[in-house]
Amino acid sequence: xxxxxxxxxxxxxxxxxxxxxxxxxxxxxxxxxxxxxxxxxxxxxxxxxxxxxxxxxxxxxxxxxxxxxxxxxxxxxxxxxxxxxxxxxxxxxxxxxxxxxxxxxxxxxxxxxxxxxxxxxxxxxxxxxxxxxxxxxxxxxxxxxxxxxxxxxxxxxxxxxxxxxxxxxxxxxxxxxxxxxxxxxxxxxxxxxxxxxxxxxxxxxxxxxxxxxxxxxxxxxxxxxxxxxxxxxxxxxxxxxxxxxxxxxxxxxxxxxxxxxxxxxxxxxxxxxxxxxxxxxxxxxxxxxxxxxxxxxxxxxxxxxxxxxxxxxxxxxxxxxxxxxxxxxxxxxxxxxxxxxxxxxxxxxxxxxxxxxxxxxxxxxxxxxxxxxxxxxxxxxxxxxxxxxxxxxxxxxxxxxxxxxxxxxxxxxxxxxxxxxxxxxxxxxxxxxxxxxxxxxxxxxxxxxxxxxxxxxxxxxxxxxxxx
Amino acid sequence: xxxxxxxxxxxxxxxxxxxxxxxxxxxxxxxxxxxxxxxxxxxxxxxxxxxxxxxxxxxxxxxxxxxxxxxxx
Numbered sequence: 313x314x315x316x317x318x319x320x321x322x323x324x325x326x327x328x329x330x331x332x333x334x335x336x337x338x339x340x341x342x343x344x345x346x347x348x349x350x351x352x353x354x355x356x357x358x359x360x361x362x363x364x365x366x367x368x369x370x371x372x373x374x375x376x377x378x379x380x381x382x383x384x385x386x387x388x389x390x391x392x393x394x395x396x397x398x399x400x401x402x403x404x405x406x407x408x409x410x411x412x413x414x415x416x417x418x419x420x421x422x423x424x425x426x427x428x429x430x431x432x433x434x435x436x437x438x439x440x441x442x443x444x445x446x447x448x449x450x451x452x453x454x455x456x457x458x459x460x461x462x463x464x465x466x467x468x469x470x471x472x473x474x475x476x477x478x479x480x481x482x483x484x485x486x487x488x489x490x491x492x493x494x495x496x497x498x499x500x501x502x503x504x505x506x507x508x509x510x511x512x513x514x515x516x517x518x519x520x521x522x523x524x525x526x527x528x529x530x531x532x533x534x535x536x537x538x539x540x541x542x543x544x545x546x547x548x549x550x551x552x553x554x555x556x557x558x559x560x561x562x563x564x565x566x567x568x569x570x571x572x573x574x575x576x577x578x579x580x581x582x583x584x585x586x587x588x589x590x591x592x593x594x595x596x597x598x599x600x601x602x603x604x605x606x607x608x609x610x611x612x613x614x615x616x617x618x619x620x621x622x623x624x625x626x627x628x629x630x631x632x633x634x635x636x637x638x639x640x641x642x643x644x645x646x647x648x649x650x651x652x653x654x655x656x657x658x659x660x661x662x663x664x665x666x667x668x669x670x671x672x673x674x675x676x677x678x679x680x681x682x683x684x685x686x687x688x689x690x691x692x693x694x695x696x697x698x699x700x701x702x703x704x705x706x707x708x709x710x711x712x713x714x715x716x717x718x719x720x721x722x723x724x725x726x727x728x729x730x731x732x733x734x735x736x737x738x739x740x741x742x743x744x745x746x747x748x749x750x751x752x753x754x755x756x757x758x759x760x761x762x763x764x765x766x767x768x769x770x771x772x773x774x775x776x777x778x779x780x
Numbered sequence: 781x782x783x784x785x786x787x788x789x790x791x792x793x794x795x796x797x798x799x800x801x802x803x804x805x806x807x808x809x810x811x812x813x814x815x816x817x818x819x820x821x822x823x824x825x826x827x828x829x830x831x832x833x834x835x836x837x838x839x840x841x842x843x844x845x846x847x848x849x850x851x852x853x
Contacts, residue, residue, distance in 0.1 A: 506846050550845055554853035617828050620832070631801075650803065651811075653803075654811060655825070658794065659829075663829050668843050669840045669843070672842065672843045729846045755846075
């Protein structure tokens with residue numbers, strides 16, 4: 313397998329090549345690291361590469377008998393996620409000396425499966441923002457047009473996969489920070505149900521909304537990774553202990569959608585959207601219908617105050633985590649994050665509790681919607697990736713801050729906790745990727761992956777790898 | 781009730797009277813007259829929270845974890 317082929321290969325492609333002797337873990341790691349060395353000065357995906365460590369591990373993996381599907385497969389993690397012996401900076405000078413004493417649960421699970429961690433990936437400082445702009449480590453840029461943002465906050469995770477530096481990456485998703493950048497880069501972004509994945513060893517941003525997520529090139533690849541990391545973690549009190557479904561089988565479950573109902577929440581999620589992105593979501597709906605699904609219009613809760621509710625939970629929780637570091641080294645925080653923390657300090661306790669009660673209301677209302685449908689289908693984002701430096705985005709007459717636009721359709725499902733996945737829905741006339749979002753029942757990842765895989769397998773919705 | 785627009789002095793007094801972190805006056809001014817673009821106005825946020833405050837949520841508790849149907853999970 314040539315280095316060029318490694319750059320666009322799926323996990324399944326690499327696994328096949330490893331199993332039939334067409335390549336080695338060492339050759340794959342070397343190709344990825346060399347490409348990262350060559351391209352990272354442009355794309356700013358990495359904060360740290362584990363070059364020597366990764367090559368040594370690849371050699372050790374090559375000396376073992378073949379194991380599971382992830383043995384010898386490289387990956388990277390957003391630098392909110394601990395890797396033993398390495399810094400976890402969260403993209404901030406504040407944590408410049410924060411050496412992880414252990415692997416995060418999800419990293420340990422991937423290592424146990426034989427995957428090879430190549431390094432730590434860039435992000436918006438402390439995941440506070442969806443543009444991925446980072447003054448300290450540079451801003452990760454979009455592989456399809458480097459004058460545009462990769463999106464964030466898991467900007468480096470999306471950029472690393474889209475630029476062909478890694479076949480998959482982990483990120484964190486508190487308002488869409490995995491799903492939105494994946495969509496803006498023509499990738500698959502999965503946020504499982506709240507509590508499905510352990511967050512032990514992950515720098516918190518907002519405990520009530522934080523999820524670990526997965527960025528891959530295909531839906532079956534996302535299923536492979538989820539299968540390995542969705543293991544119970546008794547040391548994380550928020551991680552459920554339930555057994556997992558067979559996600560891999562679900563993602564290869566065929567294309568018959570007879571008996572499946574797809575909900576279209578037209579209010580809010582289909583309003584003020586780029587016309588081509590909306591049309592692509594409608595085409596995805598029609599395609600699912602052609603496979604036997606029933607399409608139904610559904611009504612979700614009133615979205616008027618959802619961003620207020622989210623912010624009212626985020627900032628006091630972020631302040632609570634950061635208070636010791638603010639006292640010790642507050643001058644190292646970025647000005648925008650400090651402003652957000654100041655907001656968190658001046659909300660009332662009753663505001664926070666009321667916002668948490670609104671989450672209960674939202675969850676119950678969306679659960680009721682799932683009494684009548686199996687999945688929801690929405691555009692992933694209202695617009696294509698914004699230009700670097702864009703402060704606002706105007707879409708179909710609505711002007712909003714760029715970060716708000718990027719996460720407009722994703723953040724609600726962090727509040728309700730429902731699993732959600734973004735899948736490419738084709739290329740915009742500008743040449744930029746578009747995506748759709750599917751949302752499933754609580755802990756319904758298998759069903760969600762099975763339906764997402766059907767869209768993913770349709771070449772009409774494919775986004776070709778970026779020409780680099 | 782129409783809320784009065786928050787003033788810097790109020791935030792500064794709260795900082796000085798309560799056990800809080802010492803954000804500078806310039807930072808607290810961002811809540812009154814936002815310049816950074818992330819916080820789009822504390823007054824607007826408070827006005828929206830006032831709407832939520834008037835909603836009758838009955839005995840709805842704050843959200844916690846999501847229960848899995850599998851026993852013991």
